[in-house]
Amino acid sequence: MSQPTYDDANLLLKLYELRREPKMREARNWFFGNFKCKTMAEFGQLCPPGSEPNAYFRQVASYWDMAGSFVNSGVLNHDLFFANTREILFVWERVKPILAEVRAAYKDPHYLGNLEKAGKACAEWVSKTSGEEAYKAFTARVG
Structure with missing residues (x-):
C-alpha cells in the first residue's frame, strides 16, 4: 500500500471527531460495557427492536462498517488506520460470534x-506488526 497522505490523516481525524459526538460516545460506552452476545437469542434479548440498546448497537456497528469501507476501498490508508485504533478490531471481535445468525435473520448476507473485512485485516495487521501473542492477548481482553 502507498504512503499515508495528509488526506488520510484528515479523514482519520474526522472519524475521531465523529466518535466524540455525545450520542456516539454513549453508544460506544454501552457497547463496550454490555455487548457480549454469543447467540442471536442473546442479541434479541439484549437489543430488542425499538430499544435504546438496539439503537446503540446499530450506531456503533454501522459507524465501524462505514469506517471499514474507507479502509477496504483504499480511500483511507490501512496502515495509518490500524496503527491508530484497535476499536474496529474490538467491535469486530464482539460482533463476530453472532454475525452469521444476524445476517440470516436479516436476510442480508453482506x-x-x-x-x-476490515476487522479481519486489522487482526492480521496486529499479528504481523506486533506478533500473534499480541493479537491473542487483545482477544482475551475483549472477552
Whole structure:
C-alpha cells in the first residue's frame, strides 16, 4: 500500500471527531460495557427492536462498517488506520460470534461486510506488526 497522505490523516481525524459526538460516545460506552452476545437469542434479548440498546448497537456497528469501507476501498490508508485504533478490531471481535445468525435473520448476507473485512485485516495487521501473542492477548481482553 502507498504512503499515508495528509488526506488520510484528515479523514482519520474526522472519524475521531465523529466518535466524540455525545450520542456516539454513549453508544460506544454501552457497547463496550454490555455487548457480549454469543447467540442471536442473546442479541434479541439484549437489543430488542425499538430499544435504546438496539439503537446503540446499530450506531456503533454501522459507524465501524462505514469506517471499514474507507479502509477496504483504499480511500483511507490501512496502515495509518490500524496503527491508530484497535476499536474496529474490538467491535469486530464482539460482533463476530453472532454475525452469521444476524445476517440470516436479516436476510442480508453482506450486513456489516465492511466491518468484517476490515476487522479481519486489522487482526492480521496486529499479528504481523506486533506478533500473534499480541493479537491473542487483545482477544482475551475483549472477552
